[in-house]
Amino acid sequence: MNSYLDQLKKLPHAVYLFTGILVLFAILSPHFLSMTNLTNMVLQGSVLLIVSLGMTLVMLSNGIDLSAGALMSLTGMTAGIFLSKEFGLIPALLIGILMGLFAGLLIGFLVARLNFPPFIATFGMMGIFEGTSLFMNKGESLYWKESAFNFIGNGYLLQIPFPIWLAASVFFIVYILLYKTPFGVNVFAVGGHEEGLRLSGVNVKRQKILIYMVSGLLASVGGLLLASRIASGHPTVGIGYEFEAIASSVIGGTSFFGGQGGIIGTVFGALMITLLRNGLNLLGFTTPYQYCAIGLILTVGITLNTLYKR
Amino acid sequence: MWKKWFVIGLAFCFFFTLIGVVQDEASAAAKKYKMVFIVKSMDNPFWNMMLEGAQMAAKDLGLEIKGLAPIKPNNVEEQIRQMEDAITAKMDAIIVVPSDSRGIIPGIEKANRAGIPVFTSNTRAFGGKFIGFAGAPNEEAAYLVSKAFLEMTGGKGNAIVLEGVPGAQTAIDRKTGIDRAIKEFPNVKVLTSQTAKFSRVEGMRVMENLLQQFPKIDLVLCANDEMALGAIEAIDAAKRLKEIKVSGFDGNNDAINSISEGRLVITGAQRPDAQAYWSVLGTYMFLEGYPVPRDIYVPCPPVDKSNVAEYLKRIKK
Amino acid sequence: MGQSKLLSRLIILVLLGLLLSLLSPNFLRWENFLNIVRQAAILNILGIGMTLVILTGGIDLSNGAVLALSSCVSAIYLKEGGPMAIGIGIALAIGLGCGMANGWMTARVLIPPFVITYAMMFFARGLAYIVLQGKIIYGFPKPFRFFGAGHLFTIPTPILLSTAILALVYFFLRYTPFGADLYALGSDEESSRLSGIKTRNRIILAYSLSGILSSFAGIIYMSRLNAAEPVIGEFFPLDAIAAVVIGGTSLAGGEGGVIGTAIGALIITVIINGMNLLGIPSLLQSFALGGVILIMVASQYLSGEFKGLPSFLKPQTIKKG
Numbered sequence: 001m002n003s004y005l006d007q008l009k010k011l012p013h014a015v016y017l018f019t020g021i022l023v024l025f026a027i028l029s030p031h032f033l034s035m036t037n038l039t040n041m042v043l044q045g046s047v048l049l050i051v052s053l054g055m056t057l058v059m060l061s062n063g064i065d066l067s068a069g070a071l072m073s074l075t076g077m078t079a080g081i082f083l084s085k086e087f088g089l090i091p092a093l094l095i096g097i098l099m100g101l102f103a104g105l106l107i108g109f110l111v112a113r114l115n116f117p118p119f120i121a122t123f124g125m126m127g128i129f130e131g132t133s134l135f136m137n138k139g140e141s142l143y144w145k146e147s148a149f150n151f152i153g154n155g156y157l158l159q160i161p162f163p164i165w166l167a168a169s170v171f172f173i174v175y176i177l178l179y180k181t182p183f184g185v186n187v188f189a190v191g192g193h194e195e196g197l198r199l200s201g202v203n204v205k206r207q208k209i210l211i212y213m214v215s216g217l218l219a220s221v222g223g224l225l226l227a228s229r230i231a232s233g234h235p236t237v238g239i240g241y242e243f244e245a246i247a248s249s250v251i252g253g254t255s256f257f258g259g260q261g262g263i264i265g266t267v268f269g270a271l272m273i274t275l276l277r278n279g280l281n282l283l284g285f286t287t288p289y290q291y292c293a294i295g296l297i298l299t300v301g302i303t304l305n306t307l308y309k310r
Numbered sequence: 311m312w313k314k315w316f317v318i319g320l321a322f323c324f325f326f327t328l329i330g331v332v333q334d335e336a337s338a339a340a341k342k343y344k345m346v347f348i349v350k351s352m353d354n355p356f357w358n359m360m361l362e363g364a365q366m367a368a369k370d371l372g373l374e375i376k377g378l379a380p381i382k383p384n385n386v387e388e389q390i391r392q393m394e395d396a397i398t399a400k401m402d403a404i405i406v407v408p409s410d411s412r413g414i415i416p417g418i419e420k421a422n423r424a425g426i427p428v429f430t431s432n433t434r435a436f437g438g439k440f441i442g443f444a445g446a447p448n449e450e451a452a453y454l455v456s457k458a459f460l461e462m463t464g465g466k467g468n469a470i471v472l473e474g475v476p477g478a479q480t481a482i483d484r485k486t487g488i489d490r491a492i493k494e495f496p497n498v499k500v501l502t503s504q505t506a507k508f509s510r511v512e513g514m515r516v517m518e519n520l521l522q523q524f525p526k527i528d529l530v531l532c533a534n535d536e537m538a539l540g541a542i543e544a545i546d547a548a549k550r551l552k553e554i555k556v557s558g559f560d561g562n563n564d565a566i567n568s569i570s571e572g573r574l575v576i577t578g579a580q581r582p583d584a585q586a587y588w589s590v591l592g593t594y595m596f597l598e599g600y601p602v603p604r605d606i607y608v609p610c611p612p613v614d615k616s617n618v619a620e621y622l623k624r625i626k627k
Numbered sequence: 628m629g630q631s632k633l634l635s636r637l638i639i640l641v642l643l644g645l646l647l648s649l650l651s652p653n654f655l656r657w658e659n660f661l662n663i664v665r666q667a668a669i670l671n672i673l674g675i676g677m678t679l680v681i682l683t684g685g686i687d688l689s690n691g692a693v694l695a696l697s698s699c700v701s702a703i704y705l706k707e708g709g710p711m712a713i714g715i716g717i718a719l720a721i722g723l724g725c726g727m728a729n730g731w732m733t734a735r736v737l738i739p740p741f742v743i744t745y746a747m748m749f750f751a752r753g754l755a756y757i758v759l760q761g762k763i764i765y766g767f768p769k770p771f772r773f774f775g776a777g778h779l780f781t782i783p784t785p786i787l788l789s790t791a792i793l794a795l796v797y798f799f800l801r802y803t804p805f806g807a808d809l810y811a812l813g814s815d816e817e818s819s820r821l822s823g824i825k826t827r828n829r830i831i832l833a834y835s836l837s838g839i840l841s842s843f844a845g846i847i848y849m850s851r852l853n854a855a856e857p858v859i860g861e862f863f864p865l866d867a868i869a870a871v872v873i874g875g876t877s878l879a880g881g882e883g884g885v886i887g888t889a890i891g892a893l894i895i896t897v898i899i900n901g902m903n904l905l906g907i908p909s910l911l912q913s914f915a916l917g918g919v920i921l922i923m924v925a926s927q928y929l930s931g932e933f934k935g936l937p938s939f940l941k942p943q944t945i946k947k948g
Contacts, residue, residue: 037398044391066865116924119878123869124921131914139476139505139910143412154416230387230413234477237387243688243745250742281395287352287379288761288857291753298746302738353858358761383858504909510763511859514852519903522653522662539765543853547776564765564854 014252014268017301021272025279032282039161045274046167047226048244049267052252053174054218055245056266060178061190061211062258063111063118067103068245070129071216072223072238075099077133079149079224080142080233089148096224097217103129104216108209126242133235142233153228163225170221174263177214187211191258244273251302272301341374343597346396347586348406350433350478351383353509354536356560356582360407360432363583367590375405375590384475384507386410390417397424403593405429405586411436411479427596431589432582434479441596444588444606446580448480451610452487452559455578456531457494458612459557462575466497467528470520472513472541473505474533481508484533484559492531501527506537513540521548530556535565535577542573561613563625569618576614579621584608632875636890639923643897651904659900661783667896668785672844673863674870674888675796676837681871682800682813683830684880685733685740687837689725690867691860692751694845697721699755701846702764702855711771718842725751726838730831748864755857763856767849775850785847792840796885809833814881870895873920894923 026032051068058065075096082092103125110121136142155162178184186207189197198204222241227233252269254261276297280290347364349357361377368375380388386409396404397420404421408414411434418438421428428438432445471488474481485503492498501524506512513536521527521544530545532538538558545554551573558565561579568574585608592602613621647654673690680687701718705711725747732743777784800806812819812826820826841863849855874891876883898919902912 031399034398040394040398044394110921114925116921117872117878119868120872120920120924123865123872124917124924127913127915127917127920129917131911131917134910135914141410141413141477150416154420226387229416230390230410231416232386232410232413234386234410234413237385240382247742247745250739256739256741277391278395281378281392282399284376286377287381288753288756291381291749291756293753295746295748295750295753298749299732299738299743302742302746303732303736306736306738351858352756352761353856355761355763361761502908509858510854510856511852516909518662518666519899519909522659522900522903523906525653539854540852543851547851564763567766 013304014265014272017251017304018268018272018275020304021275021279021297021301025275025283029279029282032279037278037282039164041274041278042164042167042271043161044278045271046163047222047229048241048248048274049167049270050170050225051219051222051241052245052248052266052270053170053263054215054222055242056249056252056254056261056263057174057178057187057211057218058118058215059191059246059249059254059256060187060258060261061208062194063208063211064122064246064256065107065212065215065219066119066122066242067107067126067129068122068215068219068222069238069241069243070126070133071100071103071219072226072241073133073233073235074103074129074238075220075223076227076237077136077142077233077235079227080144081136083144083147083149084142086145092149093224096220100217100220100223101213102216103220104213105209107216108212111212112205112208130236130239137233137235139235141235143231150228150231153225153231163229166221166225170218171263171267174214174218178263183207183210188259191260193259245270247298248273251298342372343402343594344374345376345403345405345590345593346392346401347375347377347431347590348389348392348396348404349377349379350389350407350409350475352379353383354534355562355564356534356536356580357407359562360582360586363586364405364590366583367587367594371590371594373590373594380409383509384409384478386413389414390420393417393421393428397421397426401426402597403427403429405431405589405593406435407432408435408479409433409475410477411482413477414438427593429589429593429596432480432585436479442589442592442602442604442606444592444608445480445585446578446610447607448483449487449490451578451580452484452533453490454487455557455559455576455610455612456488456491458614459531459555459576460491460495460498460529462614463529463555465495467499468501468524468526469498469529469531470501470524470527471503472516472530472532472537473503474508474537476505476507478508481505481533488531488533498529506532506540508534508536510536510540513537514544515540517541517544518548521545521550527554530554532556532558534558535560535562535574538574538577539564539568542568546573559610561610561621566613566618566621566625569613569615570622572615576612578610579613580610581608633884633887633890636873636875636887636894639926640890640894640897643894643901647897647901647904651901653904654901659904661786663893663896663900664786665783666900667892668783668789669844669848670866670870670892670896671789671889672792672840672847673867674874674892675792675885676840676844677864677867677871678874678876678883678885678888679796679800679809679833680740680837681868681876681878682809682880682883683833684813684816685830685834686744686868686878687729687834688741688744688864689729689747689751690837690841690844691863692748692755693722693725693838693841694848694860694863695857696725696751696755696758697842698845698849698855698859699759699764699857702767702849703758705767705771706764711768714771715846718846719839722838722840722842722845723835724838726835726841727831729838730834733834734827734830752857759855759857763854765854767853772850772853775847775852785851788843788847792843793885793889796836800884805829805832810881812881813879866895869920873923 079092079096110116248269252265378392415437422439428440430440430443506516535558555575558577565577588606596602697718701714705714732738733740808824808829870891871888874887
């Protein structure tokens with residue numbers, strides 16, 4: 001019996017937070033616990049989840065990525081161009097993925113080789129990505145004719161929305177990457193004791209670049225999913241996601257200073273943010289009250305979290 | 311010690327949430343239909359007036375209407391999410407003002423699949439099945455307002471056009487109307503046409519930039535009043551209000567006041583509350599089984615110094 | 628603050644100015660200079676508040692929302708015709724309150740500043756909308772417009788106000804024990820506390836000041852826009868952080884200062900001004916700004932500033948909690 005309690009204690013506190021709020025909403029709103037709504041909620045959180053996973057990896061290595069949201073928009077726009085010119089589904093997906101890898105490579109280069117502080121490097125890149133997205137179609141959205149691409153965001157597989165499948169798959173892949181490969185071990189190590197890692201012979205610079213490439217890739221996948229959900233490429237649709245991703249990670253227990261945290265917490269952090277928006281909608285809060293409630297609930301929740309840790 | 315604080319915090323939270331629930335439950339009693347009215351943002355009083363108009367209709371017809379707006383202004387993804395939530399909550403109908411006339415289509419299609427009727431208000435959607443549209447004839451009205459403006463100001467000089475949110479059908483139509491009017495005045499030279507996203511703050515910022523860039527500006531044609539008002543502040547601060555004339559569109563209260571003060575030259579009086587009322591009415595009629603006109607055009611007459619008095623009266627009321 | 632760091636920023640500013648004066652005839656006009664400094668004023672004030680917070684190793688994401696909330700509430704009061712002093716007082720009080728809440732939660736409950744100011748951002752912004760019920764307040768009395776749109780001896784008021792604040796805070800940081808404490812606790816919180824500095828109170832002080840300064844910036848902004856609406860300030864946190872970071876203050880805390888931030892704010896404003904004068908369309912401006920920031924930092928790297936680990940990558944001393 002004792003060992004059960006110990007197991008429970010090991011779970012990231014975000015789980016308790018999430019469950020608590022879930023229960024709260026379930027009590028307060030009749031519709032909440034319906035299968036439709038819960039599915040809806042996870043569906044809506046899938047984009048955030050994918051991007052947050054990338055952000056967590058970066059934060060674990062003591063970095064930050066402010067350009068994630070802008071990269072999402074840019075990927076959507078780029079895929080949009082391919083789709084609107086009818087180059088086909090696969091090329092569009094490929095270009096999106098390549099875009100993410102390339103962006104991550106660029107950022108990684110700035111941070112690892114040129115020693116830019118990650119905040120500045122990604123802040124600058126954010127502007128560049130955003131400007132490029134806006135410039136690509138003069139600030140307007142990009143549309144395409146009916147395409148299989150729209151299935152990604154709006155289709156169903158065995159009664160479950162495809163985005164949920166996508167998010168779950170991404171989670172499993174990242175889980176394995178982080179906890180079962182040397183790459184993952186190094187992610188924690190770069191964040192926790194970079195100097196020691198370097199001294200033990202690991203190519204820290206290359207590791208950092210790889211980390212940003214993975215997170216860039218994840219942001220792009222999120223961007224493709226997002227573009228599919230709105231069936232268009234929109235130049236500014238991703239703005240703000242980077243903050244939500246950071247918040248998901250921090251609420252999930254990942255420290256700003258690296259080395260501490262994990263992606264299970266992030267999942268619950270992302271779900272919690274989505275839960276808040278969804279639940280408040282159902283409870284009839286108009287948007288201004290939603291703002292306030294999110295602020296309050298986040299505060300109370302994170303307070304409980306922090307206090308409980310001690 | 312800490313326990314005291316977080317119990318208080320928790321209680322605060324609970325209480326707050328309960329307010330929302332109680333509001334919801336109380337109004338849910340014995341209402342004929344439940345609808346959701348989704349506008350584009352909270353940063354323009356125009357949308358607030360729409361929601362007020364919707365609530366007036368709700369009261370008159372015995373309906374329950376929840377007004378929603380995306381937290382990030384004009385964000386179509388959030389609008390789609392709100393539509394999804396409305397579908398989950400089994401609303402009887404959804405009335406939406408699409409932020410992006412094409413981007414909203416997946417949301418409409420989802421509602422179509424769930425069998426929930428969708429009515430588009432103020433701004434068209436370019437796809438999906440919706441039961442009707444109620445709004446301003448934007449292109450025609452913008453054309454008339456701009457034409458009157460150019461006639462009043464002598465029809466010559468350097469002009470700047472401030473556009474609305476990129477991708478929104480209202481912005482597209484108004485720009486078309488403005489451009490059509492400008493074409494009829496060959497002595498008007500368009501220096502640049504830029505977006506200020508229908509926002510007062512953006513209008514001021516972009517105008518500040520343009521004032522630095524162009525030493526000689528005569529006319530500023532704005533696709534809505536908010537941008538015009540922001541631009542006027544920038545122009546006034548640069549002490550160029552005497553030489554630069556500004557036009558807007560919407561007819562909101564601040565614009566009416568501005569016209570009577572002689573700062574704004576002309577606007578087109580959209581009646582957002584009327585548009586919303588017609589939208590709710592049209593949806594109600596549909597639910598009751600009546601045929602509904604495909605397009606309900608709510609006229610927007612130009613308002614300038616000569617006829618501003620009657621609009622002023624309406625505000626004072 | 629490191630003199631050479633300040634100097635390098637000044638040089639960058641001057642070089643930018645030279646470049647722009649070559650590229651555009653309109654740049655060197657007195658009117659344009661005034662424009663630049665005036666536009667930089669609000670960014671400056673927000674940046675100063677942000678500097679204080681970052682010096683303690685924290686961050687304040689709520690400055691825009693607090694600015695909006697305090698503006699909206701005091702606008703209601705001002706529009707009703709109440710005395711201006713009280714209206715301003717209300718705004719500052721709200722800023723103080725929000726700042727204190729941020730500081731208290733950070734210092735006593737030990738919530739990461741990112742999260743608490745992120746939550747405050749939502750809370751304050753929501754309140755701003757609720758308070759105004761979706762309306763915009765427009766049209767303030769002439770005496771109030773003095774703050775944002777007035778002049779004193781041909782110099783726009785915002786410039787005078789922001790310079791005054793800059794001087795005050797500089798003095799505060801350099802010549803008072805409170806200032807020294809902020810630097811100390813930023814670089815090493817544990818040992819600062821052990822050596823007797825009331826670190827918690829200093830943190831609360833820093834956030835409170837950030838809140839008050841946000842409100843003050845709001846007054847100038849409101850006065851300039853001649854309106855108060857809940858939507859203002861959405862990107863202010865990032866802009867302020869950019870000014871701080873470009874100005875040389877380290878994100879890990881303990882290093883930097885407000886003069887650097889002021890130069891950083893000027894650099895950003897000059898770049899935007901240059902883009903306007905050169906006719907770069909608004910759509911491309913974020914691209915250009917991002918690019919210039921990167922180029923600037925790269926040049927700092929080449930000039931040797933980043934040799935070795937940037938300070939916040941150094942192994943952290945154990946922060947309590």
